[in-house]
Amino acid sequence: MREAFAATVTAALDTDPRTALVLADISADRFTAAAARHPDRVLNVGIREQLMIGVAGGLALTGMRPVVHTYAPFLVERAFEQIKLDLAHQDVGAVLVGVGGSYESPGMGRTHMAPGDVALFDTLPGWTVHVPGHAAEVPRLLGPALGPDRGDRVYLRLSARGNTAARPVGQGLVVVRAGSARSRGVVVAVGPMLDRALAATAGLDVTVCYLATVRPFDRAGLHAAVAAAGRPDVLLVEPYLAGTSAHEVAAALADRRHRQRGLGVGRATEVRGYGTAEEHDRVHGLDTAGIAAAARDFFLD
Numbered sequence: 001m002r003e004a005f006a007a008t009v010t011a012a013l014d015t016d017p018r019t020a021l022v023l024a025d026i027s028a029d030r031f032t033a034a035a036a037r038h039p040d041r042v043l044n045v046g047i048r049e050q051l052m053i054g055v056a057g058g059l060a061l062t063g064m065r066p067v068v069h070t071y072a073p074f075l076v077e078r079a080f081e082q083i084k085l086d087l088a089h090q091d092v093g094a095v096l097v098g099v100g101g102s103y104e105s106p107g108m109g110r111t112h113m114a115p116g117d118v119a120l121f122d123t124l125p126g127w128t129v130h131v132p133g134h135a136a137e138v139p140r141l142l143g144p145a146l147g148p149d150r151g152d153r154v155y156l157r158l159s160a161r162g163n164t165a166a167r168p169v170g171q172g173l174v175v176v177r178a179g180s181a182r183s184r185g186v187v188v189a190v191g192p193m194l195d196r197a198l199a200a201t202a203g204l205d206v207t208v209c210y211l212a213t214v215r216p217f218d219r220a221g222l223h224a225a226v227a228a229a230g231r232p233d234v235l236l237v238e239p240y241l242a243g244t245s246a247h248e249v250a251a252a253l254a255d256r257r258h259r260q261r262g263l264g265v266g267r268a269t270e271v272r273g274y275g276t277a278e279e280h281d282r283v284h285g286l287d288t289a290g291i292a293a294a295a296r297d298f299f300l301d
Contacts, residue, residue, distance in 0.1 A: 001158040002099055004138035006030040009067050012146045013038050018065045019146060024052045026070040026099070049074040050082045056094045057086030065093070065146060071105075072098030072114035072157065080120055088124045093151040095142070097158060102240050102265050103280045104160045110272070115265035118214065119244045121155055128154045129215035131191035131239065136166035137212055144170070159239070161277065163195040167210045172218030175225060179207040184299040185233030185259075186225045190214055190245075193237045193286070200291035204299055205230075214238075217245060219252035232258035235298055237291060241265050242284075261298045263291060 012019040013034050020041040028044050035042035045051050056066035075098045087094055102115035121127045130141040145154045168174050183205045189197035194210050207229050226232050234249050242264030249260050266284050281287040285294060
């Protein structure tokens with residue numbers, strides 16, 4: 001996904017003089033040629049993430065379309081005050097692109113983990129949040145965000161792991177596997193969680209939906225999927241903090257009684273071992289076996 005991101009932004013730098021890229025050392029090697037061609041629009045501020053957002057805000061105020069990129073904990077958590085003030089409060093736009101996700105670089109320790117990034121964006125108005133599940137989805141989501149008339153605020157959450165196939169994006173909730181009219185409910189799998197959710201629920205009569213754009217949340221799409229299901233029960237499978245979109249599910253189904261359960265990175269206990277991403281999946285119940293056990297418990301009660 002990071003390679004797809006670099007190719008898309010490089011093309012935008014070459015074709016649109018409004019596009020600017022602000023880096024904090026991370027991925028700078030992927031933009032060496034672009035920086036040589038556009039030294040005034042490819043800016044590496046070093047490991048100064050708060051400054052990186054401030055620079056982006058200044059560029060946006062001049063009419064530029066800044067793209068800002070580094071590891072998610074440094075981009076979102078460390079620089080959150082600047083995101084809140086220099087972008088949101090000034091009502092200017094930028095495209096923030098994070099890598100590393102919840103725990104995709106566990107060998108680097110807790111400093112490189114950010115399971116709360118999407119939840120943080122929920123505290124600010126007007127953000128679009130994309131969570132692609134395949135590298136081919138990245139330019140489909142990022143390209144439109146770089147359009148010459150765009151001035152909104154976008155967060156693109158890249159992952160080092162993904163699904164085996166790209167899915168339709170840019171149109172909200174997509175039904176990947178429909179259950180029967182007597183099905184037990186709906187599974188909403190976000191970004192790279194889709195393949196695991198499909199495998200985990202292979203023996204259950206449920207509708208499985210895919211979501212790559214989580215903000216704004218497709219409330220109408222979820223409402224329609226639940227209306228077509230046998231029971232109004234929703235299992236939400238997210239690659240970040242469990243329950244991050246619970247309030248969106250509740251709002252989408254405010255007109256009907258329903259049950260919901262959120263799977264994601266656990267909130268109660270911090271995992272302090274380094275390990276591998278797959279080991280962290282197992283701890284949080286986000287591997288296929290963990291999702292399958294939770295799905296059976298939820299839908300077959």
